[in-house]
Amino acid sequence: MHIVYVSDGKAGHRSQALGLYQAMCRQSAAEVTFEEISVEQLSVFSVLLALLKRNTGVVAKPPDYLFGVGSHTQLRVLLLGKIYPNAETVIMMKPNFPLTWFNCAVIPEHDGVEASAHVISTKGALNPIVDEQRHQKNRVLIALGGSSKRHQWNADKVLTAIKEIVRLNPQAEMILTTSRRTPKEFLATLKAQNFVSHIRIFPVEQTPQGWIFEQMQQAEAVWVTEDSVSMVYEALTAGCRVGVILIDRLKQDRITQSIDALLQQQTVSASSDLNQLPSIHNFQEADRVAQKLCTRSLSFGN
Known part of the structure; x- marks a missing residue:
């Protein structure tokens, strides 16, 4: 063929x-x-x-x-x-x-x-992506996006969400990465927080190609800012439990509606508690x- x-x-x-x-x-x-x-x-x-x-x-x-x-x-x-x-x-x-x-x-x-x-x-x-069944319990990946044509980055909301994820999951190993859309000043603000000692930070500029997909294979749960829609589906396909970090929307369209549908179907969750995230779905669309x-x-x- x-x-x-x-x-x-x-x-x-x-x-x-x-x-x-x-x-x-x-x-x-x-x-x-x-x-x-x-x-x-x-x-x-x-x-x-x-x-x-x-x-x-x-x-x-x-x-x-x-x-x-x-x-x-x-x-x-x-x-x-x-x-x-x-x-x-x-x-x-x-x-x-x-x-x-x-x-x-x-x-x-x-x-x-x-x-x-x-x-x-x-x-x-x-x-x-395929689920390689290598997920480690209590290993968490936080993936940050940024502003887009339908989303406006809200540093306060994202900072609060990360703080809550850390507070509600003290047993978890936390790994955080950014994207090329993440404001540079946000990383500096994050590093100044008291709770940042619980997180290992890997800026996108310091990660090799394929790094984030490997992290998804190891993570039990992934939190993604809602602007990164493709990453939400990638995390689901990798077999992770998925949380969505909500930020400000500039408009409603078919893409934002798809995130709302995933939330309503309880495929993903806006909760900051790993124990409250939906169970792993058999997500094999390809x-x-x-x-x-x-x-x-x-x-x-x-």
């Missing part, structure tokens, strides 16, 4: 494609190969010419699946699907084109598209999607 991934170069999009590819490796009895081709290698003009020849000259071998994530990949996936008609076209987003033009669209449920013959609805975006694709089933309900 050969997968061709049309890449726009964005790390978050590539993470989704890799997550599905790796899940298909786990689900398929056959060998699964993966080929990444950038949109720069597939100009629309060159792909149109290739359509006449039925060969791009870029793809190493005829694909069984064509993956795309991102608006710039959609048309290229569709055109490649014409060149390789035996390939299943899989777009991992709500597309700008009619859904029926793709064999399958993998769409987070917060986008409001119902599951159907052409749609697999998922809880959050896919990612390459494997669920891969199983549907590998069995060539187009009945994409839950």
Whole structure:
């Protein structure tokens, strides 16, 4: 089985494609190969010419699946699907084109598209994480984000939340990390607090690639500021109990509503007490999607 991934170069999009590819490796009895081709290698003009020849000259071998994530990949996936008609076209987003033009669209449920013959609805975006069953009891990771187009960083709220997490969980080993969006002055303020002696701090600039995913494999619980939606789903996929640190919202939209839904469903909690966090969920969205694709089933309900 050969997968061709049309890449726009964005790390978050590539993470989704890799997550599905790796899940298909786990689900398929056959060998699964993966080929990444950038949109720069597939100009629309060159792909149109290739359509006449039925060969791009870029793809190493005829694909069984064509993956795309991102608006710039959609048309290229569709055109490649014409060149390789035996390939299943899989777009991992709500597309700008009619859904029926793709064999399958993998769409987070917060986008409001119902599951159907052409749609697999998922809880959050896919990612390459699996639960490796290495979680250590009373080990806690606190992951901080920052301001975004829908959230405003509130230093007082975050500081109070961290203080409460420390106070209510005196038995826990605490590890905290930041993101590139975390205000630099906040870290200085945090380090000046009396309770900081209970926390080991690892600024994002000092952590190697993959560090946070390894921490999720070791942590029993992860607290994440609500602006970091993808990290909430990554922690759930890693098999952690998840707490959400609430900050100020600039607007309500489908993303903030997805966090509200997780809170209402008690998949995550706004509590600062580890004992009050929801139990671990069997959160394996990439494997669920891969199983549907590998069995060539187009009945994409839950």
